[in-house]
Amino acid sequence: MNIIEKNIIKIKKKIIKYTQKYNRNIQNIKILAVSKNRNIQEIEKAFYLGQTCFGENYIQEAIKKIHNISLNIQWHFIGKIQSNKIHIISKKFSWCHSVTTERHAYLLNKYRSNLEKPLNILIQINMDAEVNKNGILIKNIFNIAHCLTKFKKIKLRGIMVFPYIRNNIKDQIVIYKKINLIFNKLKKNFPSINTLSLGTTQDMEASIASGSTLLRIGKGLFEN
Ligand SMILES: *Cc1c(COP(=O)(O)O)cnc(C)c1O
Numbered sequence: 001m002n003i004i005e006k007n008i009i010k011i012k013k014k015i016i017k018y019t020q021k022y023n024r025n026i027q028n029i030k031i032l033a034v035s036k037n038r039n040i041q042e043i044e045k046a047f048y049l050g051q052t053c054f055g056e057n058y059i060q061e062a063i064k065k066i067h068n069i070s071l072n073i074q075w076h077f078i079g080k081i082q083s084n085k086i087h088i089i090s091k092k093f094s095w096c097h098s099v100t101t102e103r104h105a106y107l108l109n110k111y112r113s114n115l116e117k118p119l120n121i122l123i124q125i126n127m128d129a130e131v132n133k134n135g136i137l138i139k140n141i142f143n144i145a146h147c148l149t150k151f152k153k154i155k156l157r158g159i160m161v162f163p164y165i166r167n168n169i170k171d172q173i174v175i176y177k178k179i180n181l182i183f184n185k186l187k188k189n190f191p192s193i194n195t196l197s198l199g200t201t202q203d204m205e206a207s208i209a210s211g212s213t214l215l216r217i218g219k220g221l222f223e224n
Helices: 003-021 040-048 059-068 083-092 102-111 138-148 169-189 201-209
Strands: 030-034 053-056 074-077 095-099 119-125 154-161 195-198 214-217
Touching: 003 040, 003 201, 040 059, 053 059, 059 074, 059 083, 083 102, 095 102, 095 154, 102 119, 102 138, 102 154, 119 138, 119 195, 138 154, 138 169, 154 169, 169 195, 169 201, 201 214
Parallel strands: 030 053, 030 214, 053 074, 074 095, 095 119, 119 154, 154 195, 195 214
Antiparallel strands: none
């Protein structure tokens, strides 16, 4: 068995364990394979093991992969958005997790082809108001969400959060529950919302405990 195969089994076991522990429906939790710094062979391997959604952070790197892999992959952009590359995100990806301004939404909408399905959008939240982290402050979330609904070629699907990892699970769950509250409030107000992109290799348990629907797993999938 290769590393990726072993890892997928490990991750699935964990997901089963935590969904039981926290009374979640396993159907509502998906894995996004974070493939930054991974090569085409690794992505193809994961694909043939059943992984169909992949997340990329850097446009240059992503575009090479998207053009050279002819598999039916759903590509998610999860990196920081740069305005001069936003047309590429709009044209080449199915999802963008890192929208933080109305201007992003305007441009993603503008460049999206009419022939494609609307681009799925998540608003990135900077939960702890960290200085160098991408994302909007919680107090602005409803305002931005509302602005996004006027664009026809993008579809607001939820929020993405990448909090710093606390030392213990209890502290993690305290803050992650706050994320869950915000998510549920938004969901009530915006019917298209159903996605909470929360959780990486290190914080799967707290994320599943707190309603994550999309885990963004990199190291845990590709590394030994
Ligand atoms: C790299 C990255 C991940 C994956 O983190 P791992 O610890 O490798 O699982 C998840 N989300 C974002 C936004 C990332 O940049």
